[in-house]
Amino acid sequence: MADDRMADIFAAVRRGSGNPEAGRFALHTLWNELGPAGDPLQRCVVAHHLAVLQETDAEALIWDQRALAAVFAPGTPLDDGLRCFLPSLYLNLADSHRRVGDFDGARMQLTIARGHLRILANDAYGEMIRSGLDRVDAALEAGSKERIAAE
Structure with a gap:
Protein backbone atom coordinates (compact mmCIF):
# COMPACT_ATOMS: atom_id res chain seq x y z
CA MET A 1 0.00 0.00 0.00
CA ALA A 2 2.80 2.45 0.89
CA ASP A 3 4.57 1.65 -2.38
CA ASP A 4 1.33 2.32 -4.28
CA ARG A 5 0.95 5.67 -2.51
CA MET A 6 4.54 6.65 -3.36
CA ALA A 7 3.87 5.67 -6.97
CA ASP A 8 0.82 7.95 -6.92
CA ILE A 9 2.93 10.77 -5.46
CA PHE A 10 5.63 10.44 -8.10
CA ALA A 11 3.02 10.24 -10.86
CA ALA A 12 1.59 13.55 -9.59
CA VAL A 13 5.09 15.04 -9.51
CA ARG A 14 5.68 13.97 -13.12
CA ARG A 15 2.31 15.45 -14.08
CA GLY A 16 3.36 18.73 -12.48
CA SER A 17 6.52 18.94 -14.57
CA GLY A 18 4.45 19.30 -17.72
CA ASN A 19 1.35 20.91 -16.25
CA PRO A 20 1.88 22.69 -12.91
CA GLU A 21 -1.84 23.22 -12.34
CA ALA A 22 -2.61 19.52 -12.82
CA GLY A 23 0.33 18.60 -10.61
CA ARG A 24 -0.85 20.95 -7.85
CA PHE A 25 -4.34 19.48 -8.04
CA ALA A 26 -3.08 15.89 -7.88
CA LEU A 27 -0.68 16.63 -5.02
CA HIS A 28 -3.32 18.58 -3.07
CA THR A 29 -5.65 15.60 -3.45
CA LEU A 30 -2.97 13.28 -2.09
CA TRP A 31 -2.19 15.72 0.74
CA ASN A 32 -5.84 15.72 1.78
CA GLU A 33 -6.09 11.94 1.51
CA LEU A 34 -3.01 11.47 3.70
CA GLY A 35 -4.35 13.84 6.34
CA PRO A 36 -2.49 14.96 9.46
CA ALA A 37 -1.97 11.37 10.63
CA GLY A 38 -0.59 10.19 7.28
CA ASP A 39 2.82 8.68 6.75
CA PRO A 40 5.41 11.40 7.57
CA LEU A 41 7.66 10.56 4.63
CA GLN A 42 4.75 10.68 2.19
CA ARG A 43 3.49 13.97 3.66
CA CYS A 44 7.01 15.39 3.46
CA VAL A 45 7.44 14.41 -0.19
CA VAL A 46 4.02 15.76 -1.19
CA ALA A 47 4.57 19.09 0.59
CA HIS A 48 8.12 19.36 -0.78
CA HIS A 49 6.88 19.00 -4.35
CA LEU A 50 3.88 21.24 -3.79
CA ALA A 51 6.27 23.98 -2.70
CA VAL A 52 8.03 23.81 -6.06
CA LEU A 53 4.74 24.12 -7.96
CA GLN A 54 3.40 27.18 -6.17
CA GLU A 55 2.76 30.36 -8.11
CA THR A 56 4.01 32.71 -5.38
CA ASP A 57 7.05 32.64 -3.16
CA ALA A 58 4.89 33.11 -0.06
CA GLU A 59 2.88 29.99 -0.94
CA ALA A 60 6.10 28.07 -1.60
CA LEU A 61 7.37 29.04 1.86
CA ILE A 62 4.20 27.69 3.47
CA TRP A 63 4.60 24.33 1.72
CA ASP A 64 8.32 24.19 2.55
CA GLN A 65 7.35 24.70 6.20
CA ARG A 66 4.76 21.92 5.94
CA ALA A 67 7.36 19.55 4.47
CA LEU A 68 9.66 20.13 7.42
CA ALA A 69 6.77 19.91 9.89
CA ALA A 70 5.91 16.46 8.50
CA VAL A 71 9.40 15.27 9.42
CA PHE A 72 9.10 16.58 12.96
CA ALA A 73 5.48 15.62 13.64
CA PRO A 74 4.89 14.56 17.24
CA GLY A 75 5.64 10.89 17.73
CA THR A 76 7.51 10.57 14.43
CA PRO A 77 10.83 8.77 14.79
CA LEU A 78 13.56 10.58 12.87
CA ASP A 79 14.80 7.59 10.89
CA ASP A 80 17.45 7.68 8.17
CA GLY A 81 14.80 8.04 5.45
CA LEU A 82 13.55 11.29 6.94
CA ARG A 83 16.96 12.46 8.14
Missing part, protein backbone atom coordinates in the same frame (compact mmCIF):
# COMPACT_ATOMS: atom_id res chain seq x y z
CA CYS A 84 18.33 12.34 4.57
CA PHE A 85 15.77 14.96 3.53
CA LEU A 86 16.84 17.53 6.12
CA PRO A 87 19.62 19.28 4.14
CA SER A 88 17.30 19.66 1.15
CA LEU A 89 14.34 20.79 3.25
CA TYR A 90 16.39 23.43 5.05
CA LEU A 91 17.93 24.53 1.73
CA ASN A 92 14.45 25.02 0.27
CA LEU A 93 13.33 26.89 3.38
CA ALA A 94 16.37 29.15 3.11
CA ASP A 95 15.63 29.89 -0.53
CA SER A 96 11.94 30.57 0.15
CA HIS A 97 12.76 32.87 3.05
CA ARG A 98 15.22 34.70 0.80
CA ARG A 99 12.69 35.07 -2.02
CA VAL A 100 10.11 36.63 0.33
CA GLY A 101 12.76 39.03 1.63
CA ASP A 102 13.42 37.41 5.02
CA PHE A 103 17.19 37.36 4.69
CA ASP A 104 17.83 36.69 8.39
CA GLY A 105 15.50 33.69 8.29
CA ALA A 106 17.24 32.50 5.13
CA ARG A 107 20.67 32.71 6.77
CA MET A 108 19.43 30.75 9.77
CA GLN A 109 18.02 27.99 7.53
CA LEU A 110 21.29 27.83 5.56
CA THR A 111 23.20 27.37 8.81
CA ILE A 112 20.89 24.55 9.87
CA ALA A 113 21.15 22.94 6.42
CA ARG A 114 24.94 23.00 6.60
CA GLY A 115 24.74 21.36 10.03
CA HIS A 116 22.99 18.39 8.42
CA LEU A 117 25.32 17.96 5.43
CA ARG A 118 27.24 15.10 7.06
CA ILE A 119 24.27 12.82 6.37
CA LEU A 120 24.76 13.24 2.61
CA ALA A 121 27.02 11.02 0.58
CA ASN A 122 29.66 12.44 -1.72
CA ASP A 123 27.55 11.69 -4.76
CA ALA A 124 25.60 13.68 -7.36
CA TYR A 125 22.69 14.32 -4.98
CA GLY A 126 25.00 15.50 -2.20
CA GLU A 127 26.81 17.77 -4.64
CA MET A 128 23.50 19.17 -5.90
CA ILE A 129 22.49 20.12 -2.34
CA ARG A 130 25.92 21.56 -1.51
CA SER A 131 26.00 23.67 -4.68
CA GLY A 132 22.42 24.76 -4.01
CA LEU A 133 23.52 26.04 -0.60
CA ASP A 134 26.33 27.99 -2.24
CA ARG A 135 23.95 29.51 -4.84
CA VAL A 136 21.43 30.59 -2.19
CA ASP A 137 24.24 31.99 -0.08
CA ALA A 138 25.56 33.99 -3.05
CA ALA A 139 22.07 35.31 -3.81
CA LEU A 140 21.72 36.35 -0.17
CA GLU A 141 25.04 38.17 -0.27
CA ALA A 142 23.86 39.98 -3.42
CA GLY A 143 20.58 40.92 -1.69
CA SER A 144 18.61 39.14 -4.43
CA LYS A 145 15.03 37.96 -4.01
CA GLU A 146 14.88 36.56 -7.56
CA ARG A 147 14.49 32.87 -8.30
CA ILE A 148 17.76 31.09 -8.93
CA ALA A 149 17.97 29.42 -12.33
CA ALA A 150 18.25 25.64 -12.15
CA GLU A 151 21.60 24.22 -13.16
Whole structure:
Protein backbone atom coordinates (compact mmCIF):
# COMPACT_ATOMS: atom_id res chain seq x y z
CA MET A 1 0.00 0.00 0.00
CA ALA A 2 2.80 2.45 0.89
CA ASP A 3 4.57 1.65 -2.38
CA ASP A 4 1.33 2.32 -4.28
CA ARG A 5 0.95 5.67 -2.51
CA MET A 6 4.54 6.65 -3.36
CA ALA A 7 3.87 5.67 -6.97
CA ASP A 8 0.82 7.95 -6.92
CA ILE A 9 2.93 10.77 -5.46
CA PHE A 10 5.63 10.44 -8.10
CA ALA A 11 3.02 10.24 -10.86
CA ALA A 12 1.59 13.55 -9.59
CA VAL A 13 5.09 15.04 -9.51
CA ARG A 14 5.68 13.97 -13.12
CA ARG A 15 2.31 15.45 -14.08
CA GLY A 16 3.36 18.73 -12.48
CA SER A 17 6.52 18.94 -14.57
CA GLY A 18 4.45 19.30 -17.72
CA ASN A 19 1.35 20.91 -16.25
CA PRO A 20 1.88 22.69 -12.91
CA GLU A 21 -1.84 23.22 -12.34
CA ALA A 22 -2.61 19.52 -12.82
CA GLY A 23 0.33 18.60 -10.61
CA ARG A 24 -0.85 20.95 -7.85
CA PHE A 25 -4.34 19.48 -8.04
CA ALA A 26 -3.08 15.89 -7.88
CA LEU A 27 -0.68 16.63 -5.02
CA HIS A 28 -3.32 18.58 -3.07
CA THR A 29 -5.65 15.60 -3.45
CA LEU A 30 -2.97 13.28 -2.09
CA TRP A 31 -2.19 15.72 0.74
CA ASN A 32 -5.84 15.72 1.78
CA GLU A 33 -6.09 11.94 1.51
CA LEU A 34 -3.01 11.47 3.70
CA GLY A 35 -4.35 13.84 6.34
CA PRO A 36 -2.49 14.96 9.46
CA ALA A 37 -1.97 11.37 10.63
CA GLY A 38 -0.59 10.19 7.28
CA ASP A 39 2.82 8.68 6.75
CA PRO A 40 5.41 11.40 7.57
CA LEU A 41 7.66 10.56 4.63
CA GLN A 42 4.75 10.68 2.19
CA ARG A 43 3.49 13.97 3.66
CA CYS A 44 7.01 15.39 3.46
CA VAL A 45 7.44 14.41 -0.19
CA VAL A 46 4.02 15.76 -1.19
CA ALA A 47 4.57 19.09 0.59
CA HIS A 48 8.12 19.36 -0.78
CA HIS A 49 6.88 19.00 -4.35
CA LEU A 50 3.88 21.24 -3.79
CA ALA A 51 6.27 23.98 -2.70
CA VAL A 52 8.03 23.81 -6.06
CA LEU A 53 4.74 24.12 -7.96
CA GLN A 54 3.40 27.18 -6.17
CA GLU A 55 2.76 30.36 -8.11
CA THR A 56 4.01 32.71 -5.38
CA ASP A 57 7.05 32.64 -3.16
CA ALA A 58 4.89 33.11 -0.06
CA GLU A 59 2.88 29.99 -0.94
CA ALA A 60 6.10 28.07 -1.60
CA LEU A 61 7.37 29.04 1.86
CA ILE A 62 4.20 27.69 3.47
CA TRP A 63 4.60 24.33 1.72
CA ASP A 64 8.32 24.19 2.55
CA GLN A 65 7.35 24.70 6.20
CA ARG A 66 4.76 21.92 5.94
CA ALA A 67 7.36 19.55 4.47
CA LEU A 68 9.66 20.13 7.42
CA ALA A 69 6.77 19.91 9.89
CA ALA A 70 5.91 16.46 8.50
CA VAL A 71 9.40 15.27 9.42
CA PHE A 72 9.10 16.58 12.96
CA ALA A 73 5.48 15.62 13.64
CA PRO A 74 4.89 14.56 17.24
CA GLY A 75 5.64 10.89 17.73
CA THR A 76 7.51 10.57 14.43
CA PRO A 77 10.83 8.77 14.79
CA LEU A 78 13.56 10.58 12.87
CA ASP A 79 14.80 7.59 10.89
CA ASP A 80 17.45 7.68 8.17
CA GLY A 81 14.80 8.04 5.45
CA LEU A 82 13.55 11.29 6.94
CA ARG A 83 16.96 12.46 8.14
CA CYS A 84 18.33 12.34 4.57
CA PHE A 85 15.77 14.96 3.53
CA LEU A 86 16.84 17.53 6.12
CA PRO A 87 19.62 19.28 4.14
CA SER A 88 17.30 19.66 1.15
CA LEU A 89 14.34 20.79 3.25
CA TYR A 90 16.39 23.43 5.05
CA LEU A 91 17.93 24.53 1.73
CA ASN A 92 14.45 25.02 0.27
CA LEU A 93 13.33 26.89 3.38
CA ALA A 94 16.37 29.15 3.11
CA ASP A 95 15.63 29.89 -0.53
CA SER A 96 11.94 30.57 0.15
CA HIS A 97 12.76 32.87 3.05
CA ARG A 98 15.22 34.70 0.80
CA ARG A 99 12.69 35.07 -2.02
CA VAL A 100 10.11 36.63 0.33
CA GLY A 101 12.76 39.03 1.63
CA ASP A 102 13.42 37.41 5.02
CA PHE A 103 17.19 37.36 4.69
CA ASP A 104 17.83 36.69 8.39
CA GLY A 105 15.50 33.69 8.29
CA ALA A 106 17.24 32.50 5.13
CA ARG A 107 20.67 32.71 6.77
CA MET A 108 19.43 30.75 9.77
CA GLN A 109 18.02 27.99 7.53
CA LEU A 110 21.29 27.83 5.56
CA THR A 111 23.20 27.37 8.81
CA ILE A 112 20.89 24.55 9.87
CA ALA A 113 21.15 22.94 6.42
CA ARG A 114 24.94 23.00 6.60
CA GLY A 115 24.74 21.36 10.03
CA HIS A 116 22.99 18.39 8.42
CA LEU A 117 25.32 17.96 5.43
CA ARG A 118 27.24 15.10 7.06
CA ILE A 119 24.27 12.82 6.37
CA LEU A 120 24.76 13.24 2.61
CA ALA A 121 27.02 11.02 0.58
CA ASN A 122 29.66 12.44 -1.72
CA ASP A 123 27.55 11.69 -4.76
CA ALA A 124 25.60 13.68 -7.36
CA TYR A 125 22.69 14.32 -4.98
CA GLY A 126 25.00 15.50 -2.20
CA GLU A 127 26.81 17.77 -4.64
CA MET A 128 23.50 19.17 -5.90
CA ILE A 129 22.49 20.12 -2.34
CA ARG A 130 25.92 21.56 -1.51
CA SER A 131 26.00 23.67 -4.68
CA GLY A 132 22.42 24.76 -4.01
CA LEU A 133 23.52 26.04 -0.60
CA ASP A 134 26.33 27.99 -2.24
CA ARG A 135 23.95 29.51 -4.84
CA VAL A 136 21.43 30.59 -2.19
CA ASP A 137 24.24 31.99 -0.08
CA ALA A 138 25.56 33.99 -3.05
CA ALA A 139 22.07 35.31 -3.81
CA LEU A 140 21.72 36.35 -0.17
CA GLU A 141 25.04 38.17 -0.27
CA ALA A 142 23.86 39.98 -3.42
CA GLY A 143 20.58 40.92 -1.69
CA SER A 144 18.61 39.14 -4.43
CA LYS A 145 15.03 37.96 -4.01
CA GLU A 146 14.88 36.56 -7.56
CA ARG A 147 14.49 32.87 -8.30
CA ILE A 148 17.76 31.09 -8.93
CA ALA A 149 17.97 29.42 -12.33
CA ALA A 150 18.25 25.64 -12.15
CA GLU A 151 21.60 24.22 -13.16
